[in-house]
Amino acid sequence: MSDSQKFPVAxxxxxxxxxxxAFSPDRAVASAExxxxxxxxxxxxxxxxxxxxxxGLIGARAGANGGAWLLKPAQDITLDTVLRAVHxxxxxxxxxxxxxxxxxxxxxxxxxxxxxxxxxxxxAERLSLISVADLLADPxxxxxxxxxx
Amino acid sequence: MSDSQKFPVAxxxxxxxxxxxAFSPDRAVASAExxxxxxxxxxxxxxxxxxxxxxGLIGARAGANGGAWLLKPAQDITLDTVLRAVHxxxxxxxxxxxxxxxxxxxxxxxxxxxxxxxxxxxxAERLSLISVADLLADPxxxxxxxxxx
DNA sequence: GGAACTGTATCGGTAGCGATTACGTAATAG
DNA sequence: CTATTACGTAATCGCTACCGATACAGTTCC
Numbered sequence: 288m289s290d291s292q293k294f295p296v297a298x299x300x301x302x303x304x305x306x307x308x309a310f311s312p313d314r315a316v317a318s319a320e321x322x323x324x325x326x327x328x329x330x331x332x333x334x335x336x337x338x339x340x341x342x343g344l345i346g347a348r349a350g351a352n353g354g355a356w357l358l359k360p361a362q363d364i365t366l367d368t369v370l371r372a373v374h375x376x377x378x379x380x381x382x383x384x385x386x387x388x389x390x391x392x393x394x395x396x397x398x399x400x401x402x403x404x405x406x407x408x409x410x411a412e413r414l415s416l417i418s419v420a421d422l423l424a425d426p427x428x429x430x431x432x433x434x435x436x
Numbered sequence: 437m438s439d440s441q442k443f444p445v446a447x448x449x450x451x452x453x454x455x456x457x458a459f460s461p462d463r464a465v466a467s468a469e470x471x472x473x474x475x476x477x478x479x480x481x482x483x484x485x486x487x488x489x490x491x492g493l494i495g496a497r498a499g500a501n502g503g504a505w506l507l508k509p510a511q512d513i514t515l516d517t518v519l520r521a522v523h524x525x526x527x528x529x530x531x532x533x534x535x536x537x538x539x540x541x542x543x544x545x546x547x548x549x550x551x552x553x554x555x556x557x558x559x560a561e562r563l564s565l566i567s568v569a570d571l572l573a574d575p576x577x578x579x580x581x582x583x584x585x
Numbered sequence: 586g587g588a589a590c591t592g593t594a595t596c597g598g599t600a601g602c603g604a605t606t607a608c609g610t611a612a613t614a615g
Numbered sequence: 616c617t618a619t620t621a622c623g624t625a626a627t628c629g630c631t632a633c634c635g636a637t638a639c640a641g642t643t644c645c
Contacts (some may be wrong), residue, residue: 290439290527290529290601290602290631290632291529291601291602291603292529292530292532292602292603293529294528294529295528295529295530295531295532295548295552296529296532298544298548298551299531299532299534299544299545299548302544302547302548303540303541303544306540306544315621317620317621317622318621318622319621323535324534324535324538324541324544325532325534325535326532326533326534326535327532327603327604328603328604328605329621329622330603330604330605330606330623330624331603331604333621333622333623333624334623334624336622336623337622337623337624347621347622347623348611348612348621348622349610349611349612349620349621349622349623350610350611350612350613350619350620350621350622351612351613351614351619351620351621352612352613352614352620352621353611353612353613353620353621353622354621354622355622366551370528375528375529377526377527377528377555377556377559378439378526378527378528379443379444379519379524379525379526379527379559380439380440380441380442380443380444380445380524381441381444382444382448383441383444383445383448383474383475383476384475385448385473385474385475386472386473386474386475389473391452391455391572392452392473394572394575395447395448395451395452395455395473395571395572396448397575398451398570398571398572398573398575398578399444399447399448399451399571401578401579401582402447402515402563402566402571402582403444405562405563405566405582406526406559406560406562406563407526407559408562409558409559409561409562410526410528410555410556410558410559410562411555412558413554413555413557413558413559414551414554414555417551417554421547422544422547422548422551423540423543423544423547424547426543426546426547429547429550430550433550433551433554439600439601439632439633440632440633440634441633441634442633464590466589466590466591467590467591468590476634476635477634477635477636478590479592479593479634479635479636479637480634480635482590482591482592482593483592483593485591485592486591486592486593496590496591496592497590497591497642497643498589498590498591498592498641498642498643499588499589499590499591499641499642499643499644500588500589500590500642500643500644500645501589501590501643501644501645502589502590502591502642502643502644503590503591504591586645587644587645588643588644588645589642589643589644589645590641590642590643590644591640591641591642591643592639592640592641592642593638593639593640593641594637594638594639594640595636595637595638595639596635596636596637596638597634597635597636598633598634598635598636599632599633599634599635600631600632600633600634601630601631601632601633602629602630602631602632603628603629603630603631604627604628604629604630605626605627605628605629606625606626606627606628607624607625607626607627608623608624608625608626609622609623609624609625610621610622610623610624611620611621611622611623612619612620612621612622613618613619613620613621614617614618614619614620615616615617615618615619
């Protein structure tokens with residue numbers, strides 16, 4: 288696992304869809320337009336939107352006038368859902384295997400692993416307080432939401 | 437930034453030092469011994485312990501019978517301090533630059549960036565509740581500490 | 586003086602990611 | 616019905632970052 292840009296791209300794409308009020312198939316936004324806004328390559332966007340689609344966050348349709356649209360109101364999509372949709376996690380490293388046989392050398396890795404999981408859970412919990420709609424709010428209002436931890 | 441193992445190695449090393457009761461220079465533990473416990477290469481350990489030393493968490497001495505020792509009680513070293521000492525962070529990606537000129541395309545990246553920072557802060561805050569001493573406690577007691585979020 | 590150990594520089598191997606190209610499928614426009 | 620648009624996926628390329636290993640200078644103890 289690693290330093291992936293999937294989560295930032297996903298968050299940006301969802302916010303863009305909300306800004307464009309793409310709430311139904313007839314208002315679908317093409318991957319090329321989303322890619323131009325990030326900016327990145329259309330294929331990178333489609334890789335992400337495909338995962339968001341499997342998570343039930345957005346719909347997508349091929350063909351002319353096709354593209355992606357939101358399946359839920361922007362304020363109902365929290366960022367922890369987005370993070371899980373793209374299989375992201377707070378990456379602080381992986382606990383080492385430790386030395387077999389040594390009692391303490393075997394217990395420390397489990398404890399470190401538990402700490403890493405706790406940190407990841409805390410990050411996800413923090414993201415659950417932020418919605419896609421919050422990403423479009425004015426900076427002042429957005430910071431107010433971000434600080435109400 | 438990336439998928440570094442520095443933080444897990446640092447946490448393991450500090451826990452090992454606490455277990456060995458290395459609280460003064462005359463009880464210093466060599467990098468080779470720490471490396472055998474992780475397990476990893478002695479140089480990898482020294483790269484990490486050098487950073488921990490600059491952060492004031494441990495002392496180190498070269499020469500025969502040299503090595504590293506703790507400068508503070510294990511229960512006074514919290515894992516967020518360790519994370520910062522090795523320049524780690526919850527790696528959820530980097531906010532995209534966005535498109536210049538478009539007002540919304542320029543504001544979304546700032547909002548995404550703020551969300552990433554908030555998540556990182558939440559992870560660090562969670563780690564601040566865990567000490568190196570907690571890593572050595574029994575699994576039952578350790579989980580009790582981890583759940584008292 | 587010799588042995589042990591740290592801190593740092595450097596090199597090779599490896600893994601992961603983004604960007605790009607390409608292709609099959611689907612859906613609309615004319 | 617055909618051309619066009621657009622998604623989803625696979626394959627490839629170049630890049631970057633990390634770990635592991637070797638080497639070496641400086642430091643400390645016997």
